[in-house]
Amino acid sequence: MNYLAQIKRLSDDVEEEVVLRINGLEVTCFATVCPYKIEEGASYQVELTAQVFNEYLVSELDEDASASIVQIGGSFSHVITGRLSGNRLEAGAIVFEDDVLLSDFGYLEGKMIAWKIDRIDAEFLSDDFRK
Template identity: 35%
Template sequence: MVYDCFVKRLDPQIEEETTIEINGIEFTGFADICPYEIEEGKSYPVSIGFTILDELIIHEIPIEKKEIERIDSGYEYYLRGLLKEDKIDAGIIFTDEDDYFIDFPELINKNVEIKVDRISIEFLRTNNNE
């Protein structure tokens, strides 16, 4: 899914680290794909994903909740929301590009919590930024 994001912060030390806001939700992720120069204080079209470095940690939660919660001060996050076959709606839709969710058919259409190692941000090309 394509979102318009507002770039709040670009880390001067870690080139890919980017803090953005989408629909009032702020988080820090990694700009894995950025085909043009981005600037703080400007808006850009993006798609959002997640990275799992080891094993996917996922479980059902008893309440309906959509949120993205940072774990400590690192890059790990809890994504809480409704699981679909190929995405999770945590207030922002994260697409499962690596087919993790296929192994959890019993959790489809349920509220879950997923621990991700980082959030990936892909800045998309438009006619305005080519």
């Protein structure tokens, strides 16, 4: 999904690490495509993609669970909590799409779930899409 994201922090240690503020949430991402120089405090159009490199870890939660995106330690991994709707996981103001959610976990349709991912990729869209 595409979002207008403000750069909150660029990492001094990992060139691809960027902390974005999107719809009031701060998310640590891996900048996979960045065709121009980005600066802290500036806003850019980005496309977010959840990446799972091996096994999908998805669990059903109680209906009163709150939507969230929680970073695991200082890694790029996160646990995304939200409501499953087809191939979309609605984690509050941020939505992630993945066809495996539908094909392998469709039986959890409409339920609150937790999904452990390896990282969130941020693709900075071309200058034509910048704001």
